[in-house]
Amino acid sequence: VEPRRLDLRIGGARPLLRPHRVKATSRLGTISPDRTGRASAIESRGTVTWVSHRGGPVRALATGSAVRRRLPVVLDDARVAWVTDVDGDDALEVLDLDAPDATPRTLVAAGRIGRVLEMAASPDGRRIALSTHDGRLLTCGVPAGEVARTVAPKEIDSITGDMSGLAFSPDSRWLAWSASGSGPWEDPGPRPLRQIKIADLNRGRVIAVTSLRFTDTSPVFTLDGKHLAFLSIRSLDPVYDSFSFDLSFPAGCRPLLVALAADTPSPFDPIVGGRPLEPPEPEQAAQEAVAEAVPAETGEVGTPEPAAARARPAAPRTTVDVDGLEHRIAPVPVEAGRYSGLAATKHGLVWLREPLLGQLGDNRATVDAEPERARVEHFDLRTLKLSTVVAKAERIEITGDGSRLLVVDQDRLTVVPSDKPAPKDDDDEDVLRVDLDRLRVEVDPPVEWRQMLDETWRLMRDHFWREDMGGVDWHAARDRYEPMLDRLGSHDDLIDVIWEMHGELGSSHAYAIPPRAPADADRRQGLLGADLEYTGDAWRISRIVPGDASDPKARSPLLSSGVNARAGDQILAVDGQRTSRTTSPLSLLVGMAGKPVELTVRPRGGADVRRVVVVPVADELPLRYQDWVTDRRNYVHAQTEGRVGYLHVPDMMSLGWAQMHRDLRTEMPRDALILDVRSNGGGHTSQLVLEKLARKVIGWDLVRGYAPGSYPSDARRGPMVTIADMFAGSDGDIITAGIQSLGLGPVVGTRTWGGVVGIDGRYTLVDGTMVTQPRYSFWFEKFGWGVENYGVDPDIEVPVTPQDRVAGNDVQLDRALAEVARLLKRTPPVAPPVIPDLPSNGS
Template identity: 55%
Template sequence: QGKGSGTTGAPATRVDVEGLADRIIPFPVDAGRYSDLRAWSDGVLWLRHPISGTLGTSAGTPGGNRPGTTVERYDLTRLKAGTLASDVREFEVTGDGKRVLLRAPAGLRSVPADSSNLGEDDEQSLGLDLERVRLTVDPAAEWRQMFDETGRLMRDHFWRADMNGVDWDAVLAEYRPLVERVATHDDLVDLLWEVHGELGTSHAYVTPPAAPVPASRRQGLLGADLTRDADGTWRVERVLPSETSDPQARSPLAAPGVAVRAGDAILAVDGVPVDPTTGPGPLLSGTADRAVELTIAPADGSPRRHAVVVPLDSEEQLRYHDWVAGRRAAVRELSDGRLGYLHVPDMVSNGWAQLHRDLRTEMGREGLIVDVRENRGGHTSQLVIEKLARRIIGWDLIRHQEPLSYPENAPRGPIVAISDEHAGSDGDMVTAAIKTLGLGPVVGTRTWGGVIGIDMRYDLVDGTAITQPRYAIWLKGYDWSVENHGVEPDVEVPIAPHEYAAGRDPQLETAVRMALEELERNPAAVPPELPPL
């Protein structure tokens, strides 16, 4: 403001762009994972995320607590860093910059921005009791708004501004009268699916918010295959083998001190006899992550005993690792130990970690079977291809150690890939890349055919997630044709129902045969002999 104007206002700020990069001063904090940089009255705040791996989880046990996120602070007046609060999911700063609203597992609370790890009982820490909040919602009006919001978001973010030739306004106008007939949220979700379907594009999802499952309804699972004898006795046919690096892949029956083995009978759960018809399943309802007592009759005829176990709420990881181990054992047997086997379940951090569980040992074999069947997609296919495309150009010979290829973890010999109709998104793309780059033949069936990706950034007002296909891919040799068609294998090998029921895997068998045939034509790379004296 000019002199003598009698008015005040915000001071003008001028940014001198020249030499700006040279005047940047980093905050004196260690390297780490940071996000959500915000200003408060005397400095800045940010979230510090724990650094943890993806092999298994960062928790030590299935029910263990993972490291939490911390709100850290830098005071520009005192030139000092500090911790505001620990185990916080997100935060917001008040308009005056004096206080911070924290969202923690225990709920919302407000603390002074210059405080440090205040306890919930501290008078400066103000808890917000949301139980007293009452909100009146008109479902019909909310559903109308959600329908319109879905249409707008798709219009603004679909990968083609011309909506792939679809008259989007006309589509919305055609379906809008049905909103008035919607009677439940499920009806609305079905309707939005139909609207998205008019675009004929993959990854256009509508996902209602998941309701938490009460503990009383969580089914407990024992991590084992059970069978019923003719007399109604339920026995353990097989205890699923544990994967020690994954806390979610440990069978309760294999825990230390439990020692339940194949052939043992389960007679009772918490003292209640097992029904000869329904088995122990109903008695394990609501027991996930809770200790229960099993009455066991050992197969060797020794006296009955009692074992305390903690059932799982999911056997997915246990059974996945068991399936991979079974495929690998089959490859070893069929190839007489010459071929390695790698399965990549998805193209996110979990699949990238799974690839590296066995990468070194499997790459050391003469040839390699790469299995991307049922790959759930993601965004790491480029990294996977980079590993598979490596070529050995040298060897490191080290005394008292095995020779190492240069580059390391490179295939020594032929690669044969297996894919199927359940490999989609980035699973489509990795299959196409293997073929285009000539890394090896693909065996199996045509892939899913959905390669226009999403980023999951928008939810509707009630938490329903909706996606907008935004990231289209053009691939050499395929142009735009992978979407809605998939990638054809070089050798088509379907698995017939009778083969699946018998436990046969003709796709794997074919891949092994082709890899062995290629090995006969082109032997695997081997380290050289030492040079002569």
């Protein structure tokens, strides 16, 4: 019998494919206000809407799930431009707001501008500046009238790295930006060196305002065009670490101001004759500068046609004297800290002052306390006074005339004056709460998923660390997976297809991570940090997980003061509801995480029944992790009579850094050390960890009445053995390779994960799904390119059998103990010297 193909189709309602409306604030993107703050162009979920701020309707400018629009900018209050992928690669479209039946017109065709990272429009609406993924800075001219044909972008600068912070001068002639630089010192990490540059767009001349020495970002021209302000991390005022002997610069940023013309006085210095008691308003100063305004030349890009120009004061002219430019930089007289969102406003500057926060949240008053938020501050360049405009904000935008701020905070948009504290009363005429519920965003899932897959493919094409895609026919890969779109039944199916398409490259770190839905507090499981069992006729506590009191997230609810619970106690009821064989305590704790709960407890031994109050936790992982670490540390100490220390590092991020230091000072001074990086989740701190591990005792600090201390401090005194396994990956691979490369000691266990091409998480798709592109390849002097897709072999291989795992036998730790004992016999630990006796002659 010949086989034959069966065409099987499974029917069903497939409700997840139905078009539906989503809340615009759930994916609120770029907000671009007009000159006076009357309205804004707002992007949400790939659509662009013109939103009047007070007493008016909204107008959809571009909708539909088949196309993603990004980065809208307002041009001369009459038009809006945005980036679109309607033709595949990024292109620019412009729409005329005054035309009742206007449709978007293509200004720059697809394929000419790469992936646009940032976009800015000149104040006169006649130029658009773009920074691209491939390190180019482009500008394109915008016709005064209807866009009848596409224009060719002009390259202003090109570098290795990227450019950001695009800002035009008030006269639209000058463009400023922040650029990374090429060279052996360049680092793709979170704080690379960056410098400020400006370009004379009329003459095509690029000028470096700052040298490539610090991290200079966010340039803006003041409203009078005489100064350029920017943020710079160059305040080198070190702070001693409170836990270990170290110094850092946690608050090294401050706003700086540079006078562009050599004869422009600094607003911070004394001037001849003194300053006027009532400095002129910026608008008056602009009117006085009409004579200096940029002359209108026939056909010159940057000069609006009279018919298209909006009524406004003439723009003051910006003059730049290159000689001595960097030496005219002066710090704004405010405290160094953490700043972002710098903008030029009425009378001065405005910015976000970011709070100095820990990465884990352990410094907060309580585990559940809300973190401190950024605040908006205004610095008046006339009076040199600093004031808080808004107490809490996530980001800000500034109107074209600098008079008003658009403040985004927790899905709310508020318009407030830029130069004075915003009233707390929402009914005040100076505070305008913009109703964003008027925005209507319709999503057609199958259509949107097709756009998302195509954008994912393009992002990987443009950013994968090898331009040749590792020999993979990337176009063929898209052709292979695109037909599957017709068979998807859910967003989860799309994520699976993206993972499979990424998998064609055979690379690590190629992820697709959907947005996480907010937790339902009513269904969040409450946990007691204990093992429970039903024995006899009651639920009993078989073991309370002790955790670690130094970790606020690792405290057992049953060990809280006043609870006095012990193993063997019975839990009879939860909030008055009786437990039974079929009703466990955990079933009665659903939705009770973080909430006070009454437990009825019968202590072991038959004592009187008690009622106690506990607060169940939502996550027992920190609790059980600390218990696991403590168990192994105690085991190592017991097996070696305290001679060998034990440190486990769970990842190479903030959590791992904190965990390593939790016991560094007590474990490192022992005769030897076992470093455990099993299940290390990776990150980026391996080089910092290696610096600690590689310290070698070269001297001793001896003080009368105190124990001798090693120099340098926290240095190993004897051999080190590292334990690694298949779950130590990414930076867990790198730390293992680094230990072997530096010869710090043998590695015991199994081969590591094998993924060292790093990512930065720069891109999200239209619905918030994060897609990553392996960009940062890694080469080792000892291993070459061989760690990716292979891992690091241990020096001593010790696999863990299923039988050992079930029995709880840590055979890898036992082998590490045997190896460290062998090494101690061969190489005894260093010891402090004995103070010699004085010579008998007393000299």
